Amino acid sequence: xxxxxxxxxxxxxxxxxxxxxxxxxxxxxxxALGEPQAEARPVTGDKTHPASFGRLCVKGASLHETIGxxxxxxxxxxxxxxxxxxxxxxxxxxxIRVSIEQYGPExxxxxxxxxxxxxxxxxxxxxxxGFVRTPHVDxxxxxxxxxxxxxxxxxFGADVVPGCYEDLELADLLVLVGSNAAWNHPxxxxxxxxxxxxxxxxxxxxxxxxxxxxxxxLHLSLRPGTDTILFNGLLxxxxxxxxxxxxxxSVHCGGLSETxxxxxxxxxxxxxxxxxxxxxxxDVEAFYRWFAETPRTVTGFSQGANxxxxxxxxxxxxxxxxxxxxxxxxxxxxxxxxxxxxxAMGGREVGGLANTLAxxxxxQAPGARERVAGFWxxxxxPEGPGLKAVDMFDAVLQGKIRVLWxxxxxxxxxxxxxxxxxxxxxxxxxxxxxxxxxxxxTSALADIVLPAAGWGEKDGTVTNSERxxxxxxxxxxxxxxxxxxxxxxxxxGSRLGHGKAFDYGGPREIFCEHAALxxxxxxxxxxxxxSGLADLDQQAYDSLEPVQWPVDQQGQSRARMFAEGGxxxxxxRARLIPVSTILPASGPAQPGEVVVNxxxxxxxxxxxxxxxxxxxxLAHRDEPxxxxxxxxxxxxxxxxxxxxxxxxxxxxxxGRVRSSEGQRPGEVFVPIHWNRQFSGDAVASQLIAPxxxxxxxxxESKHGVARVSRYPARWHGRLLVRRDRPRRWRAGYWSHAPLxxxxxxxxxxxxxxxxxxDMMDFLGGRPQLxxxxxxxxxxxxxxxxxxxxxxxxxxxxxxxxxxDIAWLASCFALEALDEHQRRGLLSGKDLQAxxxxxxxxxxxxxGDKQITAAVAAGCxxxxxxxxxxxxxxxxGSCIPELKTLIEASVTEPS
Ligand SMILES: Nc1nc2c(c(=O)[nH]1)N[C@H]1C(S)=C(S)[C@@H](COP(=O)(O)OP(=O)(O)OC[C@H]3O[C@@H](n4cnc5c(=O)[nH]c(N)nc54)[C@H](O)[C@@H]3O)O[C@H]1N2
Ligand SMILES: Nc1nc2c(c(=O)[nH]1)N[C@H]1C(S)=C(S)[C@@H](COP(=O)(O)OP(=O)(O)OC[C@H]3O[C@@H](n4cnc5c(=O)[nH]c(N)nc54)[C@H](O)[C@@H]3O)O[C@H]1N2
Ligand code: SF4
Ligand SMILES: [Mo]
Numbered sequence: 001x002x003x004x005x006x007x008x009x010x011x012x013x014x015x016x017x018x019x020x021x022x023x024x025x026x027x028x029x030x031x032a033l034g035e036p037q038a039e040a041r042p043v044t045g046d047k048t049h050p051a052s053f054g055r056l057c058v059k060g061a062s063l064h065e066t067i068g069x070x071x072x073x074x075x076x077x078x079x080x081x082x083x084x085x086x087x088x089x090x091x092x093x094x095x096i097r098v099s100i101e102q103y104g105p106e107x108x109x110x111x112x113x114x115x116x117x118x119x120x121x122x123x124x125x126x127x128x129x130g131f132v133r134t135p136h137v138d139x140x141x142x143x144x145x146x147x148x149x150x151x152x153x154x155x156f157g158a159d160v161v162p163g164c165y166e167d168l169e170l171a172d173l174l175v176l177v178g179s180n181a182a183w184n185h186p187x188x189x190x191x192x193x194x195x196x197x198x199x200x201x202x203x204x205x206x207x208x209x210x211x212x213x214x215x216x217x218l219h220l221s222l223r224p225g226t227d228t229i230l231f232n233g234l235l236x237x238x239x240x241x242x243x244x245x246x247x248x249x250s251v252h253c254g255g256l257s258e259t260x261x262x263x264x265x266x267x268x269x270x271x272x273x274x275x276x277x278x279x280x281x282x283d284v285e286a287f288y289r290w291f292a293e294t295p296r297t298v299t300g301f302s303q304g305a306n307x308x309x310x311x312x313x314x315x316x317x318x319x320x321x322x323x324x325x326x327x328x329x330x331x332x333x334x335x336x337x338x339x340x341x342x343x344a345m346g347g348r349e350v351g352g353l354a355n356t357l358a359x360x361x362x363x364q365a366p367g368a369r370e371r372v373a374g375f376w377x378x379x380x381x382p383e384g385p386g387l388k389a390v391d392m393f394d395a396v397l398q399g400k401i402r403v404l405w406x407x408x409x410x411x412x413x414x415x416x417x418x419x420x421x422x423x424x425x426x427x428x429x430x431x432x433x434x435x436x437x438x439x440x441x442t443s444a445l446a447d448i449v450l451p452a453a454g455w456g457e458k459d460g461t462v463t464n465s466e467r468x469x470x471x472x473x474x475x476x477x478x479x480x481x482x483x484x485x486x487x488x489x490x491x492x493g494s495r496l497g498h499g500k501a502f503d504y505g506g507p508r509e510i511f512c513e514h515a516a517l518x519x520x521x522x523x524x525x526x527x528x529x530x531s532g533l534a535d536l537d538q539q540a541y542d543s544l545e546p547v548q549w550p551v552d553q554q555g556q557s558r559a560r561m562f563a564e565g566g567x568x569x570x571x572x573r574a575r576l577i578p579v580s581t582i583l584p585a586s587g588p589a590q591p592g593e594v595v596v597n598x599x600x601x602x603x604x605x606x607x608x609x610x611x612x613x614x615x616x617x618l619a620h621r622d623e624p625x626x627x628x629x630x631x632x633x634x635x636x637x638x639x640x641x642x643x644x645x646x647x648x649x650x651x652x653x654x655g656r657v658r659s660s661e662g663q664r665p666g667e668v669f670v671p672i673h674w675n676r677q678f679s680g681d682a683v684a685s686q687l688i689a690p691x692x693x694x695x696x697x698x699x700e701s702k703h704g705v706a707r708v709s710r711y712p713a714r715w716h717g718r719l720l721v722r723r724d725r726p727r728r729w730r731a732g733y734w735s736h737a738p739l740x741x742x743x744x745x746x747x748x749x750x751x752x753x754x755x756x757x758d759m760m761d762f763l764g765g766r767p768q769l770x771x772x773x774x775x776x777x778x779x780x781x782x783x784x785x786x787x788x789x790x791x792x793x794x795x796x797x798x799x800x801x802x803x804d805i806a807w808l809a810s811c812f813a814l815e816a817l818d819e820h821q822r823r824g825l826l827s828g829k830d831l832q833a834x835x836x837x838x839x840x841x842x843x844x845x846x847g848d849k850q851i852t853a854a855v856a857a858g859c860x861x862x863x864x865x866x867x868x869x870x871x872x873x874x875x876g877s878c879i880p881e882l883k884t885l886i887e888a889s890v891t892e893p894s
Contacts, residue, residue: 012046017060019345020464139389146697151577167560171332173290176204192215209662235260252567295333311698342464349514404428418650426445431448432448450488457477632708646668648707767791840871841874
């Protein structure tokens with residue numbers, strides 16, 4: 001492997017997280033990634049990568065902290081028992097063979113992921129459709145991009161993002177719909193932000209205030225689900241003020257008049273739009289005016305649009321306005337679907353969605369099935385289409401699908417009504433899970449787990465949001481029995497008797513085969529054309545520079561599409577699509593209920609399997625939360641830092657309350673990341689109904705309904721224990737965050753334990769230091785072995801009174817604690833670090849300097865001091881001294 005390296009020292013690869021697809025440089029050699037002193041050689045941004053030009057967000061910049069052997073799945077298991085990889089692959093093949101024999105090919109299904117590399121994906125699709133001959137191949141992109149895909153296909157005839165990243169900078173008006181790019185596409189957001197200039201405007205359309213809306217000149221905090229009304233109203237406005245591009249429409253588009261008619265019905269004027277969307281009429285009008293008067297407009301859209309029962313319609317309502325103004329694929333003027341996963345686009349290209357066949361060909365396209373079968377040299381491909389994700393898991397539940405192979409996704413967490421998904425997995429005859437981490441909510445329910453190679457260990461390509469294909473390159477050895485996904489799939493293909501079709505020497509051969517299929521009988525009929533990449537030799541594949549498709553035979557690539565028409569429809573014209581109003585299926589919240597919006601936080605990636613391994617990525621948010629408006633908090637008796645319980649039809653969610661004025665009253669926001677590996681009851685999808693968009697099949701993940709109440713905790717606790725100590729206790733609420741030096745847990749329960757009895761369970765043994773104050777509901781204890789801190793538990797009736805744990809956590813790194821450190825433990829304070837003066841309250845380690853400062857800041861009574869510093873609130877023996885200090889401060893002349 002010589003080519004991947006830009007020099008002997010570095011390898012250029014691509015970030016495995018979001019669809020921005022940033023270039024990453026990794027050092028090799030002593031101290032490099034995967035070696036003991038890896039932090040000495042962190043990853044850096046690749047200055048030459050055209051998506052990112054050297055930038056990385058915190059997730060990308062922490063990649064070196066997330067790899068390494070800890071927590072990895074290194075060996076295969078069958079029914080929980082470790083087996084050789086050969087045995088496991090034999091078992092997989094045997095189960096598939098028997099199922100086909102007994103119940104037919106449709107009893108086998110594959111559930112794939114936008115986090116597979118294109119080569120992995122291609123081989124899995126080929127095995128399923130060509131050789132197992134089941135149409136049931138779907139992917140987590142169903143939950144992510146399928147509405148955008150459907151909208152693209154309806155409008156353009158093919159799943160094509162017409163613009164490129166540069167357009168987001170060139171635009172004079174940037175509209176972001178349902179996108180929190182500041183957190184979820186951070187490097188692209190940095191590019192948008194850096195493009196700020198006189199005359200450039202940004203409009204953010206999102207029910208809640210987000211980090212992204214801070215960039216906005218106008219934030220339209222619309223009622224959830226009403227985007228189609230807003231954009232129908234825009235189309236009407238554009239028509240009424242003569243802002244339509246009649247030339248572009250007449251030459252390149254169809255469907256204007258019926259689309260405009262239906263828009264007029266849905267959204268006749270600004271006043272009705274404003275009322276339906278719960279917006280100020282002036283704001284709606286400002287948005288419409290800016291859109292009408294700004295030729296260089298880009299509308300970026302993401303999950304606030306896609307994840308909706310009207311997701312496809314939202315996409316088309318946006319695209320309609322761009323087609324109608326001729327703003328498609330022109331510099332600074334285009335609709336732009338922001339892709340979520342690193343290879344959501346690549347997966348679509350190979351045909352990973354149940355309704356497509358391969359290489360952007362649909363089952364029903366004339367000649368497509370024969371073409372693909374001929375190319376793969378299999379007798380036939382299924383008639384298709386197959387079942388989409390939610391329906392696929394229903395079929396599993398009903399016993400119609402009996403063998404399910406899940407790769408690189410965690411559906412027990414990410415699919416709606418996840419309780420039902422878990423039930424389906426439990427009932428299924430054979431669940432095969434390929435993953436690179438040891439334990440996930442899904443693999444916990446698998447019959448067979450296969451160890452997959454992870455980022456840095458495998459080679460292949462990904463396609464980012466702007467159609468740019470970049471190489472991921474291996475720079476680490478394969479750990480344990482882990483193998484790349486394409487290899488695992490190919491091995492099963494061979495075992496099923498199709499050795500010739502799966503006899504790949506490496507990812508290059510697969511990539512070239514995929515590229516050749518995109519070119520086959522294409523002749524300009526399918527925009528996805530990689531002819532220029534079909535003959536790469538190993539050297540060319542290894543040194544492939546990031547390139548946007550299509551790539552023609554001459555190797556010419558295109559940054560933008562469709563500015564001059566040439567759509568992938570039979571008549572070459574794009575279609576405007578009439579969009580009626582479909583409001584969220586989960587309905588409005590009734591009294592006592594809230595609408596539940598779900599989404600992402602800045603530093604975690606999905607189900608946390610990788611990002612939760614980097615302590616610094618937990619520093620931003622270390623616990624599941626419920627963000628809600630102060631008015632709703634007051635209405636339900638909740639205070640900041642309480643635990644809120646959301647109870648819906650499909651399950652419950654418990655998380656810490658965060659007060660937010662940026663939340664619309666009646667609506668709460670919860671993160672999607674926490675799951676059973678990290679918290680007791682914090683799977684957001686348990687609150688989401690399995691209702692889907694009728695066209696795309698994408699679930700309405702942004703809109704659940706739940707009753708909200710205070711989780712009636714009698715105590716709150718924080719437990720720090722030496723790393724990886726097994727959990728031997730129970731608590732009604734728990735949430736786990738691995739820290740650099742130890743493991744940390746948030747705890748709470750509705751029942752008060754008998755501490756002196758139960759603390760051995762929490763601490764893993766007898767504590768040396770104990771402090772109890774029944775009146776305050778306070779209990780603190782620490783266990784040391786040979787003066788080394790093993791565990792510490794801090795319990796209080798009120799969570800905000802639990803001390804900060806930063807210093808305590810650092811104590812786990814010390815071989816032995818000195819006297820000061822020991823004395824500080826139960827107060828959580830390093831008595832030496834801060835000049836607190838003479839210790840007055842020894843229970844909480846509060847010094848006279850702190851007390852004097854607090855008195856000067858307004859604490860005039862012992863009670864007030866206790867509230868602020870906790871001094872005097874335990875044994876009370878320092879209260880006289882506190883009084884003296886108060887009097888001294890008060891009588892001192894100013
Ligand atoms: N940090 C981080 N980044 C990520 C990911 C991650 O897990 N973590 N995941 C990646 C993936 S796979 C994806 S798909 C992307 C997703 O990226 P985004 O789409 O930006 O992410 P979300 O937070 O899911 O949702 C975006 C916004 O939609 C809003 N929204 C909810 N309902 C509506 C509505 O009815 N209308 C409108 N207009 N907006 C609404 C929400 O309030 C939310 O702020 O992020 C990618 N990037
Ligand atoms: N309520 C709600 N639900 C949602 C969403 C939402 O906004 N709200 N968003 C949806 C969206 S957009 C998405 S994309 C999904 C994401 O949801 P998932 O795809 O379920 O989440 P991940 O944690 O990314 O799962 C990826 C898994 O693949 C493993 N893995 C990583 N690399 C490899 C590899 O190379 N090979 C193999 N075999 N395994 C690997 C990881 O360890 C992890 O277990 O969630 C969806 N669900
Ligand atoms: S913006 Fe996305 S691709 Fe870029 S470094 Fe961050 S997570 Fe990785
Ligand atoms: Mo996604």
